[in-house]
Amino acid sequence: MDTLARLKAGQLAGSTRLTLNCGLTEFPREIFDLADTLQILDLTGNRLSSLPEDLGRLEHLQILFCSFNDFTEVPACVGDCRQLSMVGFKANRISHLPAAALPPLLRWLILTDNCLEQLPEELGQCTRMQKMMLSGNRLTALPNLAAMEHLELLRLSANRLEQLPEWIYRLPRLAWLAYAGNPLREEFCTPHAPGKVPTIDWSDLQLHRQLGEGASGVIQQGLWRSRGLEVAVKLYKGSMTSDGSPLNEMAACIAAGEHANLIKVEGQVGGHPQGSHGLVMDLIDPSYLNLASAPSFTSCTRDVYADDLRLSAPVLKRMAAGMASVAAQLHGHGINHGDLYAHNILWHENGDCLFGDFGAACFYPRDGSLAAQAVERIEVRAYGLLLGEWLERCDQPLEPLWALQRDCVQAQVLARPVFAEVVQRLAAAL
Incomplete structure (x- = not known):
C-alpha cells in the first residue's frame, strides 16, 4: 500500500514526517489528522497550485517542501504555521511572495528557479534568517535586509541585479555568498586573471563508471584516449541549481588555475553530440x-x-x-x-x-x-x-x-x- 493510501486509511497516526510524491493536484485533507505530531511535510514533485487556508492547523510543522509543483505564488497560509522555520518552493512558477506568507520563525527560505521580480519589504523583518536561496529569478532589486544579522548563506545568482546593495558587505555573519549570472558591471562578470585549458573532443573520451552526481552535473571515470590517461569527466546538466548556473561554475573552475590543493582541470569538453558542456579533470586517488x-x-x-x-x-x-x-x-x-x-x-x-x-x-x-x-x-x-x-x-x-x-x-x-x-x-x- 502506498503512502497516500496508508494516510487515507489512518495508518500513519503519530507520524512526524510525511512525504507524498504521487501527482497530487489537491492537498489531501487527511494530512490534518497528523496535526498533533507532524513536523516535516514534503510535497515535492506534484502538481499542486494551492494549499488549504487552514494550513496553520499544522501547529507543530517545522519544515515544508513544495518544490517542483505549479504554484504561482507562495500561499499566504504558509505564514500561519507558527513553528515553521524552513520553507522550500524551488522550481515552481512563483511570481509573488506575499508578506503574509513569511512565518515568524523562518530561518531557511528556498525560492530558487522561479519568476520573482520583487520581494516584499517585510522580508527584512525575518531577523532569524540564516539561509536564503533566491537564484534563478528575475529580481532587479532587493529589499533592505540589513537587519538580518543572523544571515550566513545568500544565493542571488542568475537574476537581473545591476548592482549589489552595500548592506550585503556589512552583514556580520554572512560567510557564503553567490551572485554570478547577474548583469553587474564587467568586473563582477569576468575573472581578473582568466585561465586557459585545451578543448578535448568528445570522440577522444571513453566514459566508464559513474563516480558521483551533484546538483550541477554527473561525474564519470573515463579514458582520455590520445593521452592514455584515466580522468574524471564532469558533464553539466545545464539547469539552474540552488547555487546558480553550471556554466558559471565551469568558467570559475578554469579561471582558478593550478594549485596543489585544487582538483586539476585538464580541459573542457568540445563536440558533445547533445551540445553539453563539461570538464575533464584529474582522477582522484580513492584514498581521498x-x-x-x-x-x-x-x-x-x-x-x-x-x-x-x-x-x-x-x-x-x-x-x-x-x-x-x-x-x-x-x-x-x-x-x-x-x-x-x-x-x-x-x-x-x-x-x-x-x-x-x-x-x-x-x-x-x-x-x-x-x-x-x-x-x-x-x-x-x-x-x-x-x-x-x-x-x-x-x-x-x-x-x-x-x-x-x-x-x-x-x-x-x-x-x-x-x-x-x-x-x-x-x-x-x-
Missing part, C-alpha cells in the same frame, strides 16, 4: 574521502562531521595551510568560491586535501572598492568557521590558531584579515 557531509535540516548552515572524527595537530595544520593557500590564489584572481565548506573538501589522513565544487563561485573586482575589500573578507569568515570546526576536533589547544580563527569570524567585516595575511599568520604559527 569527503571530509564532512552537507548541512542537515537541524544544522542549517553547518556541515555534519562523523561523530568519531579527530584531527591531530600536524594534520590540522597541514589542512589549514593548504586551504588558506588555495583561497588566497582564488581571491588573487578575483574569484569568490562562495561555498568554502568541509563537504567540498576531499582529504587524506596525512593532511593532504583537495578543494572543489565551484557551483557558487563568482568574480569580483580587485580595485580597492568596498566590494573588493568585503567579498574576500566574507569568505574569510567561512574559512574561520571551517578552522573552528577543525580546532574543536583536535586534542591540542593550538592557541595561535584559535586567535586567528577569532579574527576571521569577527562581526566587523572589514576588520577581518585577507587571505594573504591568513597565510602569513599560519606560516608564523606553524
